[in-house]
Every structure is written in C-alpha cells, then in structure tokens.
Amino acid sequence: MLRSLRAGLVIFLLLVVSTGLVYPLVVTGLAQLFFPHQANGSLIRQDGRVVGSGLIGQYFDKPWYFWARPSATSPVPYDAENSGASNLGPNNPELIKHVRERIQVLQKADPQAKGPIPVDLVTSSGSGLDPDISVAAALYQVPRVAHAGGISETTMRQLVRDNTTGPFLGLIGEPTVNVLKLNLALHDRYVADKTHGAAGK
Amino acid sequence: MNAVFLLTAMVLSIAVLLAWPLGGYMAQIFSGSPSWAFRILAPVENGFYRLAGVDPRTGMSWKRYALLWLLFNMIGGVFLFLLLLLQKDLPLNPQHFSDVPAPSAFNTAASFISNTDWQDYSGESTMSYLSQMLGMAVQSFLSAASGIALAVAMIRGFSRAEKEDIGNVWVDLTRSTLYLLIPLSLLWALFLVEQGAIQNFAAYVHAHLIQPFGENGKAVTEQIIAMGPVASQEAIKLLGTNGGGFFGANSAHPFENPTALTDFFQMVAIFLIPFALAVYFGHEVKDRRQGWAVLAAMILLFTPLALLSEKADLAGNLQLAALHVDQAHKPALAGGGNMEGVEDRFGAAGSALFGAMATATSTGAANSAYDSFMPLSGMVNLFLMQLGEVTPGGVGTGLASMLAFAVIAVFLGGLMIGRTPEFLGKKIESYEIKMASFAILIMPLLVLIGTAVAVSTPGGREAVLNPGPHGFSEIFYALTSAANNNGSALGGLDANTTFYNIITGLCILLNRYLAYLPLLAMAGSLARKKRISAGAGTLQTASPLFIGLLIGVVLLVGALNFIPALALGPVAEQLAPPPPSAPILAH
Numbered sequence: 041m042l043r044s045l046r047a048g049l050v051i052f053l054l055l056v057v058s059t060g061l062v063y064p065l066v067v068t069g070l071a072q073l074f075f076p077h078q079a080n081g082s083l084i085r086q087d088g089r090v091v092g093s094g095l096i097g098q099y100f101d102k103p104w105y106f107w108a109r110p111s112a113t114s115p116v117p118y119d120a121e122n123s124g125a126s127n128l129g130p131n132n133p134e135l136i137k138h139v140r141e142r143i144q145v146l147q148k149a150d151p152q153a154k155g156p157i158p159v160d161l162v163t164s165s166g167s168g169l170d171p172d173i174s175v176a177a178a179l180y181q182v183p184r185v186a187h188a189g190g191i192s193e194t195t196m197r198q199l200v201r202d203n204t205t206g207p208f209l210g211l212i213g214e215p216t217v218n219v220l221k222l223n224l225a226l227h228d229r230y231v232a233d234k235t236h237g238a239a240g241k
Numbered sequence: 242m243n244a245v246f247l248l249t250a251m252v253l254s255i256a257v258l259l260a261w262p263l264g265g266y267m268a269q270i271f272s273g274s275p276s277w278a279f280r281i282l283a284p285v286e287n288g289f290y291r292l293a294g295v296d297p298r299t300g301m302s303w304k305r306y307a308l309l310w311l312l313f314n315m316i317g318g319v320f321l322f323l324l325l326l327l328q329k330d331l332p333l334n335p336q337h338f339s340d341v342p343a344p345s346a347f348n349t350a351a352s353f354i355s356n357t358d359w360q361d362y363s364g365e366s367t368m369s370y371l372s373q374m375l376g377m378a379v380q381s382f383l384s385a386a387s388g389i390a391l392a393v394a395m396i397r398g399f400s401r402a403e404k405e406d407i408g409n410v411w412v413d414l415t416r417s418t419l420y421l422l423i424p425l426s427l428l429w430a431l432f433l434v435e436q437g438a439i440q441n442f443a444a445y446v447h448a449h450l451i452q453p454f455g456e457n458g459k460a461v462t463e464q465i466i467a468m469g470p471v472a473s474q475e476a477i478k479l480l481g482t483n484g485g486g487f488f489g490a491n492s493a494h495p496f497e498n499p500t501a502l503t504d505f506f507q508m509v510a511i512f513l514i515p516f517a518l519a520v521y522f523g524h525e526v527k528d529r530r531q532g533w534a535v536l537a538a539m540i541l542l543f544t545p546l547a548l549l550s551e552k553a554d555l556a557g558n559l560q561l562a563a564l565h566v567d568q569a570h571k572p573a574l575a576g577g578g579n580m581e582g583v584e585d586r587f588g589a590a591g592s593a594l595f596g597a598m599a600t601a602t603s604t605g606a607a608n609s610a611y612d613s614f615m616p617l618s619g620m621v622n623l624f625l626m627q628l629g630e631v632t633p634g635g636v637g638t639g640l641a642s643m644l645a646f647a648v649i650a651v652f653l654g655g656l657m658i659g660r661t662p663e664f665l666g667k668k669i670e671s672y673e674i675k676m677a678s679f680a681i682l683i684m685p686l687l688v689l690i691g692t693a694v695a696v697s698t699p700g701g702r703e704a705v706l707n708p709g710p711h712g713f714s715e716i717f718y719a720l721t722s723a724a725n726n727n728g729s730a731l732g733g734l735d736a737n738t739t740f741y742n743i744i745t746g747l748c749i750l751l752n753r754y755l756a757y758l759p760l761l762a763m764a765g766s767l768a769r770k771k772r773i774s775a776g777a778g779t780l781q782t783a784s785p786l787f788i789g790l791l792i793g794v795v796l797l798v799g800a801l802n803f804i805p806a807l808a809l810g811p812v813a814e815q816l817a818p819p820p821p822s823a824p825i826l827a828h
Contacts, residue, residue, distance in 0.1 A: 043294065044308075044309055044312065045312070046293070046294065047293045047294055047295050047309075047411060048309060048312045048313050048316055049316060050289075050292050050293035050294070051289060051293045051295070051313070051411050051414065051415065052313060052316045052317065052320070052383075054289050054292065054293070055379075055382070055383060055386075055414070055415070055418055056320070056375065056379050058418065058419065058423065059378065059379050059382040059383070059418060059422075059423065059477075060374055060375040060378060060379035061374075061375070063382075063423055063426065063427065063473060064374050064378065064470050064473040064474075066427065067427065067430045067431065067434075067440055067470075067472060067473040067476075068440050068441065068442070068470060068473070070431055071430075071431065071434040071440040071441075071472065072440070072441070074431075074434075074435075075431075075434045075435050078434050078435065078436070078437045078438070078439070079434050079439055079440045079441055079472075080439065080441050080443065080468075081439050081441075081446060081466060081468060081496070082437055082499075083446065083448070086451075089449050090446055090447070090448045090449065091448055091449055091450070091451055092448045092450070092451075092464060092466075093446075093448065093466055093495075094437075095437050095495035095496060095499050096464070096466055096495055096496075098450060098452075098464060099454055099461075100452050100454075101452075101454055102452055105452055109585070115456070115457075116456045116461050117456070118464060119464075119465075120464050120465060120466040120467055121365050121366060121445055121465045121466070121467045122363065122365065122366055122489065123363070123365065123467075123488050123489045123490035123493075123494050124363065124489045124490055124732070125490065125493070125581075125582040125609075125610035125612070125613065125732060126581065126582065126610070126613065127582070127610050127612040127613060127706055127707075127731070127732040127733035128581065128612070128613060128706075128707065128733070129612060129613065129707040129711035129733070129814070130558050130560070130579060130581065130613060130614070130615050130616065131560065131616075131709070131711065131814060131817070132707050132708065132711065133708075135581060135613075136560050136561075136564075139561060139564060139566065140564060143564060143566070155567065156565045156566060156567035157565075157566055157567060158566075158567050158575050158577075159557065159561065159566050159567060159568045159575075159577060159578070159580045160575065160576075160580045160585050162561075162566055163561075163580040163581040163582075163583075164581065164582070165493070165580075165582070165583065165584050165585070166490060166493030166582045166583055166584050166592070166607070166608065166609040166610050167488075167490035167493040167494045167495065167584060168490065169490070169494065169495060170495075170584050170585055170586075171495055172584075172585040172586055173585060174574065174575035174576060174585055175573065175574050175575065176567070176571065176574040176575035177575065179574075205586075206573070207501060208500075208501050208502045208505070211244075211247065211248070211251070212248070212251075212501045212502060212504075212505045212591075213500070213501020213502070213504065213505075213586050213587065213588065213591065214501070214575070214576030214585060214586060214587070214588035214591070215572075215573050215574060215575070215576075216585045216586050223451065223452070224451065227451050
C-alpha cells in the first residue's frame with residue numbers, strides 16, 4: 041500500500057509539473073514570440089498611453105460617439121475586472137423594466153432614427169464587455185452621431201462599414217461593428233478638426 | 242432557420258471528421274502499439290514510471306484499478322484545496338488576492354478534480370495566476386485523464402476474455418495526458434492566442450478612457466483590464482470537457498473566446514474527445530461498426546434537442562416584441578433573437594447551440610448567460626444533463642455511461658425475445674445488470690433529493706434571483722449540474738453560500754466517485770468471462786434496430802425521472818402568461 045501511495049504521489053507530481061508548469065510556460069513562450077500583440081490583450085495605444093483593448097468594450101454616453109450595448113457589470117458598466125451578465129430570466133419584470141428604460145433613453149437621444157430599435161441595443165451582453173454592436177445597431181445611431189459630431193451621414197456610414205466584421209466565410213457568427221475602434225476613428229477626426237471638446241474632456 | 246441547421250451540421254460533421262483519425266490514434270496509445278508519438282515521448286513516459294517505481298507491463302484487477310484511481314483523485318483534491326487556502330502568500334499573485342475561504346475552497350477542489358468545474362467564484366476577482374495555472378488548469382487535465390482512464394478500463398472489460406486485469410491505471414493516466422491532452426491543447430491554445438485570447442503573467446492593465454463618464458456621482462476615467470495565462474487553460478477547458486473558465490463570464494469573455502471562429506472551434510473541441518472515444522471503442526472491440534452505432538445514438542439524441550433550443554432562442558422574447566424591439570434575424574445587419582446575456586459576435590442561435598453542447602457533455606462552459614435563455618432553450622440544457630450526460634457526455638464518463646445504457650438495452654432486447662442477453666460476445670448476467678442500474682440511478686437520486694432539500698430550506702431558497710417558476714429552475718439546474726458533474730449554472734443563483742457550497746460539493750463527489758465504480762466492477766466481471774460466438778438469436782448491436790432501442794432506453798429513463806420536475810420549472814414558465822407588472826404597450 042505504501043508503494044502504491046508513493047507511486048500515486050510521484051505520478052501526480054510529475055503530471056502537475058508537465059501540465060501546470062511546462063505546458064503553460066511553453067504556450068506563453070510561443071505566444072509571446074509569435075503573437076505578442078494578441079497575447080498581451082490586443083491593447084490599443086494613443087500617444088503612448090493605453091486607451092483600451094480592441095477586444096474589450098467600453099461605455100460611451102456622449103451623443104457624438106456610438107454607444108455600446110448595455111452592460112450588467114458592477115460597480116461600473118464595462119468593468120473589465122469583473123465580467124458577467126444580468127442573469128435576468130426572459131420573463132422577469134426587472135428585465136422588461138430595464139428594456140423599457142433603455143428604449144426611452146434611445147428614443148430621446150435619437151429622435152431622427154427610423155424603425156424599431158435593434159434588440160442588442162436594449163439587452164445586456166453575456167460578458168458585460170461585448171466589444172461589438174450589430175450593424176443594424178450602428179446604422180440606427182448614425183443620424184445622431186453624424187448630427188452631434190458634425191460629420192455627414194454618408195461619411196459616418198462609411199466609417200461603420202470600415203469597422204464591420206462579417207460572419208466567417210459568410211456562415212459562422214453574426215455581422216458586428218467594433219464600437220471602440222469606430223469611436224477611436226471618430227475621436228481622431230474630432231481631434232484633427234478641434235471639435236467637441238475634442239478628446240471628450 | 243436554414244442557418245441554424247447549417248451551423249449545427251457543420252459543427253457536428255467537423256467534430257466527427259476529426260474524431261475519426263483521433264479514435265484510431267487513441268487505440269494506438271492505449272494498446273501500446275508503437276506510433277510516432279511513442280518514439281518522441283517514450284523516454285519521458287518511461288522516466289515517469291522509473292521515478293514512481295511502477296512497472297507499466299503489470300495489469301491490475303478492477304478493485305486495484307478503482308482504488309488507485311480514487312487515490313490519485315484524492316491526492317489531487319487535497320493539493321488543490323491547500324493551494325487555494327494558502328493562495329495569498331504564494332507567488333504569481335500580482336493582484337494580491339486573499340486566501341480562498343474554506344467552504345469555497347472545498348467546493349472548488351471537489352468540483353475541479355471531478356471534471357465538474359462548477360464555479361462559485363469569479364476568476365478575475367478571486368484567483369491568483371498560480372491558483373489558475375497550477376490548480377484549475379492542472380485539474381482540468383487530470384480530471385479529463387481520469388475520465389478517459391475510466392472509459393478505457395471499462396472497454397477492456399469487453400475486449401478481453403478470461404483475464405483478471407483491466408489495465409494499469411498509472412499507464413492510462415500518464416498516456417492520456419502526455420500523448421493526447423497536452424499535444425492537442427498546445428495546438429489549440431496557440432490558435433486561440435492567434436485569434437486574440439491572452440497569455441501572459443502581467444498585472445492588470447489600466448486603460449485611459451477617451452470618453453470618461455460619471456457613475457453614481459464619481460468620475461470614471463480608466464478601465465482596468467484583467468490579464469493572465471488564459472489561452473493555456475482555455476484549451477484544456479474545452480478539450481477535456483471541463484468548463485472551468487479563467488474569467489467569470491467564461492466563454493462569453495472576449496479574452497477567452499475572441500471571435501466567431503474560436504467559438505465555432507470551441508464547440509468542435511467540446512465534442513472532439515467524447516466522439517473520438519466512441520470511435521476508439523469500435524477499434525478496441527475489433528468491430529468498428531460498434532463504435533459508429535454508439536456515436537450515431539449520441540448524435541441522434543443530441544441533434545433534435547439542440548435544434549429546438551436554437552429555434553426557441555432565435556425566435557426571441559415575446560415581451561420584447563410587444564415593446565417593438567427588432568428581434569428579426571437579418572443577414573449582413575443583425576443576428577437578432579433573444580439577445581439578453583448573448584454576445585453579438587456569437588448570436589442567439591450560436592449561443593443556444595453552444596449551451597446544448599456544453600450540457601450534453603460534462604463541459605458546462607458558457608458563451609452566454611443560460612439564466613436568460615428562453616424557457617424552452619433552458620429546458621433543453623437541463624434535459625441534456627438529465628439524460629445522464631451521454632449525448633456524447635464528458636470525456637470517458639459519457640461513453641462509460643452510454644455503455645451502461647447499452648447493457649440495459651441488450652438486456653431488454655433479450656427479455657423481448659426470451660434469450661440470454663449478450664453484448665460483444667459476453668453474456669450479460671444479473672451482476673452486470675445490477676452494476677449498470679446502480680451506476681445509472683445514483684444521479685437521479687442525487688438530483689431529486691438535492692432539489693427537494695434545497696427548495697425546502699431557507700438557505701436553498703434565499704439564493705434565488707429570478708421570481709416564479711424560473712426561480713425553481715435555478716435551484717433544479719444547480720443540483721442537476723452538480724450531480725451530473727456538468728458545472729454550468731443559471732448564474733442568477735448565488736452559489737457562493739455555505740449551503741450551496743456544501744450541497745453541490747457533496748452531489749459532485751457522490752456522483753463522480755460512486756457512479757463509475759460499479760462500471761469498473763462490471764468491467765472486471767466481463768473481462769473474466771469467456772467469449773462466446775454470436776448465434777442466430779444474438780441481437781445485432783451495430784444495427785439501426787439496436788440504435789433505436791438504445792435511444793429509447795436513454796430517453797425513457799431520463800423522461801421518467803425528470804418530467805414531473807421539469808413541469809414545475811421551464812414548462813410552467815413557458816406556458817405561464819407574462820406577469821401583470823410588465824404591461825404591453827399599445828401602439
């Protein structure tokens with residue numbers, strides 16, 4: 041029995057070293073060697089400062105930026121050290137209340153917007169960090185952002201197209217627009233034109 | 242709707258196409274017949290045995306195999322428990338997280354050694370990099386290897402005749418890890434990083450917002466972004482049907498599952514090894530059609546349920562439709578459907594499919610919030626677990642349980658035609674039937690008794706988030722998930738309470754360490770038996786008839802056990818009128 045215990049302990053420790061030290065360190069080494077940008081969080085820098093990650097959404101509420109999806113993280117929306125969803129059930133009155141409030145806010149902010157509101161703009165995402173909105177949700181906001189930002193709707197739609205990712209091979213996934221990248225493109229224009237308290241400060 | 246069929250068909254066919262050669266490779270690994278992997282890694286493997294004082298050629302009786310398997314799992318549990326309790330002062334803790342409290346550490350240890358990966362914590366705010374890497378990730382490998390060892394040993398019961406031994410547990414564990422899990426994870430992890438998953442040991446990054454905002458009267462000017470060695474853990478999380486995510490949001494988190502493409506391959510990865518084990522089974526019993534028959538039964542059980550779930554979630558929420566929210570699926574514009582708790586890049590149908598795959602195996606990973614699924618989609622998740630995780634189930638355990646169902650099906654077939662039942666040339670006698678029944682019935686007992694205890698105690702009821710039948714579903718789901726070693730959750734339930742830590746921890750341990758021992762006993766008994774040649778009255782177990790019988794047995798056992806309880810949760814929620822506090826807008 042003592043022999044078996046020793047065998048168990050030794051095999052366990054050797055497997056811990058293989059799977060818990062050698063394997064992750066090899067992955068880290070290769071990742072840092074071949075894909076350092078991705079391995080370190082796809083960070084976006086401006087003027088030497090990190091302004092966000094291309095994969096992690098941020099909260100926007102100024103009319104001259106595109107707004108991201110509602111986020112259920114706490115204590116602040118898009119809290120990237122506490123990811124999570126609302127977990128509200130589909131028939132929970134709380135969920136319906138939230139959706140109604142979001143509809144009111146959007147209708148007030150986008151009086152010129154046409155048609156029904158795309159669902160992803162009034163529902164919170166699974167991670168609370170969704171970097172994307174649907175193309176429909178971006179187009180819905182175009183009149184507001186164009187008006188507030190002093191940019192033509194045509195240019196604005198082009199910017200949306202530039203930041204759109206279609207489904208892989210047209211089959212896998214859904215059409216999305218990366219909100220932070222789109223807003224960074226807008227931000228650059230505002231800075232160049234010296235409009236809007238430019239940097240949004 | 243066509244998109245739903247197409248996506249489901251693509252995921253399943255790619256998983257089958259990859260599992261086909263992998264099953265053959267596994268046959269080489271576990272029979273010890275030389276392959277390229279042996280030549281490269283054999284010195285490492287033999288070094289392990291030398292250091293441990295193990296003779297790899299010595300077989301073990303089922304009792305010895307089971308005992309050492311338990312010992313290995315116990316060592317892992319104690320190691321993980323201590324690692325979490327002492328986390329604060331150990332290295333690789335840049336965020337200075339404190340020690341994990343004992344109830345949570347017990348629950349997490351039980352959960353990760355058993356391939357359950359039920360998580361009562363949120364990784365990025367609780368666990369140090371060392372705990373994740375040396376604790377969660379290690380157990381994700383070892384619990385998967387333990388599951389595979391169970392299946393391999395059980396299959397030897399059928400493939401061997403007049404033998405006492407069913408293999409050497411140390412060899413099976415070592416080979417699963419070195420030759421199968423590590424190489425596959427390495428490739429998969431690098432692909433994940435290429436797509437955007439992170440892999441570093443940096444402290445959390447502070448990003449300066451281009452548009453600061455106010456929240457509760459305070460100005461928010463920066464976003465703190467959690468970091469860590471994510472991809473290496475993510476890879477084995479799916480391949481080993483574990484499901485324990487690095488972050489709280491699991492596979493919904495962009496750093497775990499950055500693109501639609503990674504999501505697609507996460508789904509393939511979940512089914513890969515369970516499917517490959519079915520192929521391996523065919524190789525090992527020297528009749529490939531047997532493996533394909535089991536695989537066909539798994540796929541035929543899974544597919545309609547997955548399609549139902551996808552369709553229900555894509556149809557969207559009626560209460561939102563009443564508010565004139567646009568939930569339509571429009572190619573090139575919007576995924577649409579029930580988007581609460583769903584990421585835009587995956588879409589509602591893609592999330593429902595992921596949910597079905599994660600619950601049909603013991604994975605329990607989530608790329609969306611299952612608590613916000615439409616009632617029918619939530620019910621599919623529940624029912625796939627309640628079928629006993631056999632469609633195709635966790636790595637190893639799924640196939641082992643499916644073979645137990647096959648033994649019952651053969652027995653029923655034998656009763657119908659009045660012949661002694663036999664399966665793969667082995668007589669199925671009362672001992673085998675007893676062991677198979679014992680293995681199958683432990684889970685429903687744990688789920689139903691556990692749920693009854695939880696709904697009748699204040700500690701069980703207080704943790705619920707959503708009102709009405711959905712609240713019952715949250716409790717029922719928690720016990721179902723724990724007792725099936727699945728690990729997914731309806732996240733609204735506050736599971737990090739002493740009550741839930743203990744009750745789910747116990748269900749996890751009792752199922753994992755009671756339900757599979759009878760199957761090893763059955764394997765021991767079968768291995769001792771003579772092989773008899775098939776006669777005119779032998780039920781062909783690779784025929785469509787038998788596949789149908791097997792599906793019938795799985796469905797019958799699952800339905801009889803769980804339909805009454807399902808009626809109180811998701812069925813009631815689906816049929817109930819919307820609550821009066823959510824008036825429908827007149828237009």
